[in-house]
Amino acid sequence: xxxxxxxxxxxxxxxxxxxxxxxxxxxxxxxxxxxxxxxxxxxxxxxxxxxxxxxxxxxxxxxxxxxxxxxxxxxxxxxxxxxxxxxxxxxxxxxxxxxxxxxxxxxxxxxxxxxxxxxxxxxxxxxxxxxxxxxxxxxxxxxxxxxxxxxxxxxxxxxxxxxxxxxxxxxxxxxxxxxxxxxxxxxxxxxxxxxxxxxxxxxxxxxxxxxxxxxxxxxxxxxxxxxxxxxxxxxxxxxxxxxxxxxxxxxxxxxxxxxxxxxxxxxxxxxxxxxxxxxxxxxxxxxxxxxxxxxxxxxxxxxxxxxxxxxxxxxxxxxxxxxxxxxxxxxxxxx
Amino acid sequence: xxxxxxxxxxxxxxxxxxxxxxxxxxxxxxxxxxxxxxxxxxxxxxxxxxxxxxxxxxxxxxxxxxxxxxxxxxxxxxxxxxxxxxxxxxxxxxxxxxxxxxxxxxxxxxxxxxxxxxxxxxxxxxxxxxxxxxxxxxxxxxxxxxxxxxxxxxxxxxxxxxxxxxxxxxxxxxxxxxxxxxxxxxxxxxxxxxxxxxxxxxxxxxxxxxxxxxxxxxxxxxxxxxxxxxxxxxxxxxxxxxxxxxxxxxxxxxxxxxxxxxxxxxxxxxxxxxxxxxxxxxxxxxxxxxxxxxxxxxxxxxxxxxxxxxxxxxxxxxxxxxxxxxxxxx
Numbered sequence: 001x002x003x004x005x006x007x008x009x010x011x012x013x014x015x016x017x018x019x020x021x022x023x024x025x026x027x028x029x030x031x032x033x034x035x036x037x038x039x040x041x042x043x044x045x046x047x048x049x050x051x052x053x054x055x056x057x058x059x060x061x062x063x064x065x066x067x068x069x070x071x072x073x074x075x076x077x078x079x080x081x082x083x084x085x086x087x088x089x090x091x092x093x094x095x096x097x098x099x100x101x102x103x104x105x106x107x108x109x110x111x112x113x114x115x116x117x118x119x120x121x122x123x124x125x126x127x128x129x130x131x132x133x134x135x136x137x138x139x140x141x142x143x144x145x146x147x148x149x150x151x152x153x154x155x156x157x158x159x160x161x162x163x164x165x166x167x168x169x170x171x172x173x174x175x176x177x178x179x180x181x182x183x184x185x186x187x188x189x190x191x192x193x194x195x196x197x198x199x200x201x202x203x204x205x206x207x208x209x210x211x212x213x214x215x216x217x218x219x220x221x222x223x224x225x226x227x228x229x230x231x232x233x234x235x236x237x238x239x240x241x242x243x244x245x246x247x248x249x250x251x252x253x254x255x256x257x258x259x260x261x262x263x264x265x266x267x268x269x270x271x272x273x274x275x276x277x278x279x280x281x282x283x284x285x286x287x288x289x290x291x292x293x294x295x296x297x298x299x300x301x302x303x304x305x306x307x308x309x310x311x312x313x314x315x316x317x318x319x320x321x322x323x324x325x326x327x328x329x330x331x332x333x334x335x
Numbered sequence: 336x337x338x339x340x341x342x343x344x345x346x347x348x349x350x351x352x353x354x355x356x357x358x359x360x361x362x363x364x365x366x367x368x369x370x371x372x373x374x375x376x377x378x379x380x381x382x383x384x385x386x387x388x389x390x391x392x393x394x395x396x397x398x399x400x401x402x403x404x405x406x407x408x409x410x411x412x413x414x415x416x417x418x419x420x421x422x423x424x425x426x427x428x429x430x431x432x433x434x435x436x437x438x439x440x441x442x443x444x445x446x447x448x449x450x451x452x453x454x455x456x457x458x459x460x461x462x463x464x465x466x467x468x469x470x471x472x473x474x475x476x477x478x479x480x481x482x483x484x485x486x487x488x489x490x491x492x493x494x495x496x497x498x499x500x501x502x503x504x505x506x507x508x509x510x511x512x513x514x515x516x517x518x519x520x521x522x523x524x525x526x527x528x529x530x531x532x533x534x535x536x537x538x539x540x541x542x543x544x545x546x547x548x549x550x551x552x553x554x555x556x557x558x559x560x561x562x563x564x565x566x567x568x569x570x571x572x573x574x575x576x577x578x579x580x581x582x583x584x585x586x587x588x589x590x591x592x593x594x595x596x597x598x599x600x601x602x603x604x605x606x607x608x609x610x611x612x613x614x615x616x617x618x619x620x621x622x623x624x625x626x627x628x629x630x631x632x633x634x635x636x637x638x639x640x641x642x643x644x645x646x647x648x649x650x651x652x653x654x655x656x657x658x659x660x661x662x663x664x665x
Contacts, residue, residue: 197597
């Protein structure tokens with residue numbers, strides 16, 4: 001499924017992206033600490049494809065998404081959209097770029113203005129970007145409502161009159177209103193009941209097919225990621241620890257952290273690899289591999305030097321000292 | 336010991352009256368929890384699963400009430416209508432509860448040690464020093480490293496997983512017979528979620544606690560439950576041993592929930608379009624006259640829309656509220 005021709009140029013190219021924040025001082029006069037939220041990540045997404053970014057809280061996945069949308073200041077690195085260096089844009093050019101990159105939020109309750117009617121919410125991007133005449137916008141909003149499985153007459157309702165799944169549909173309609181190339185979906189179904197999750201995933205799949213959308217799909221749920229994504233990047237403390245095509249990743253996740261994520265899924269029966277503790281804070285990073293403190297396979301080398309992301313098999317990248325050059329991981333895991 | 340079950344609920348109804356008619360959040364629920372077992376209540380939001388837990392604790396929030404003469408018996412003792420004083424003696428001592436959000440269920444201005452010790456001082460009459468020692472012991476039991484140091488930590492100094500461990504330590508401090516865990520891992524990261532589920536199983540084994548586990552996650556049911564009750568719009572639609580219910584659901588709703596589960600996305604074949612349950616849970620104000628699931632059910636017949644099916648016993652401990660139950664459960 002993934003072994004077709006290599007596309008000429010990727011739609012989205014992120015190169016060595018870093019987003020650092022100043023951490024709040026614990027005490028007055030304490031040295032200012034830095035949060036390495038995103039710490040040098042690179043990836044590409046071809047047009048019409050979906051890249052899944054997987055990670056737990058604090059992994060930097062949402063910050064990476066916000067950086068792509070230019071909603072947080074970028075510390076270093078570049079982001080290219082369709083050959084345009086969007087990381088360097090400002091002013092009107094940046095505003096115009098936003099037409100092409102849109103966002104679907106996790107929480108359909110807090111991401112819609114409760115005082116705005118559903119129709120106005122979906123129409124707003126069209127108004128702001130000056131797309132079409134007022135009459136055209138009206139027809140377009142009605143069409144968008146139908147496209148996401150709502151009835152056009154529901155435009156007159158307020159967000160609280162919709163269920164969670166319907167609100168997420170409104171959020172999706174708003175995201176696709178300006179006909180973007182790229183839609184960044186940040187945990188779009190994790191706030192929804194399982195029965196509704198499937199509805200929204202199916203909607204996103206259909207929209208991708210009919211509109212040729214490219215997705216960056218952020219999730220902590222590997223099942224959802226396996227279903228939606230062509231390629232997977234696993235983030236841990238601001239770094240990509242593994243990147244691979246879907247089939248390759250799920251057949252044999254190489255990084256011990258990926259394996260642990262997979263075996264943590266309840267009821268799937270995919271091994272009993274358990275991690276101790278919680279992810280450490282992105283403020284005081286350990287010197288070697290960031291995962292070494294929780295890794296059951298860590299050796300001295302892991303605590304001393306930071307493993308680079310390297311290719312061990314065709315297109316399968318991993319940052320782990322314990323994976324050998326043939327791509328044999330220290331664990332047994334896989335679907 | 337009496338022969339009465341540890342916990343027995345009969346005809347539990349929770350609801351309230353409005354100008355537009357009575358709204359029933361839980362309808363005619365029967366449930367038995369035996370010593371040392373894990374019973375899962377599974378359902379979507381609005382299914383009434385959390386309200387069932389609160390009813391057992393005697394904590395149903397206003398304006399909701401237990402109505403219609405239902406009964407909740409703890410080792411034969413009636414809890415519906417029991418005095419506040421008696422309920423306070425039972426809560427935390429015989430029945431404890433762990434909530435979804437450990438941050439909002441801990442008091443931010445007391446150290447975790449003080450909060451665990453409070454339970455022990457109140458119910459066991461321990462002195463300050465003994466209660467503190469017991470609190471340290473409990474923190475140790477739930478796998479908190481360096482408990483003699485962490486006992487003085489405040490909730491904000493701990494991670495989400497640690498806080499949930501503290502909640503479990505507090506709930507188990509008086510060795511209750513029953514632990515009610517309402518979505519105990521939903522707010523946690525997946526790797527931490529797995530740790531907490533392991534911990535619950537471990538403390539159950541060590542203390543012999545019966546666990547009533549409330550969840551929306553079929554995977555957790557598969558992993559942890561001995562028996563399962565599936566709720567839909569406040570009503571039991573299916574019940575039985577977890578293994579049988581998941582393997583051969585006898586209700587179309589259970590079948591659809593199993594088919595939609597994220598674990599299926601991981602293990603099932605690759606496909607572009609997922610099985611989905613169309614529509615949404617009906618409003619409690621406008622319940623359909625027939626089966627509540629009929630409007631979303633692919634197999635619904637005219638009979639389903641007209642008449643609500645009773646809960647039909649298929650075999651010992653196995654029941655389904657579907658007109659097609661015998662056909663499905665086979």
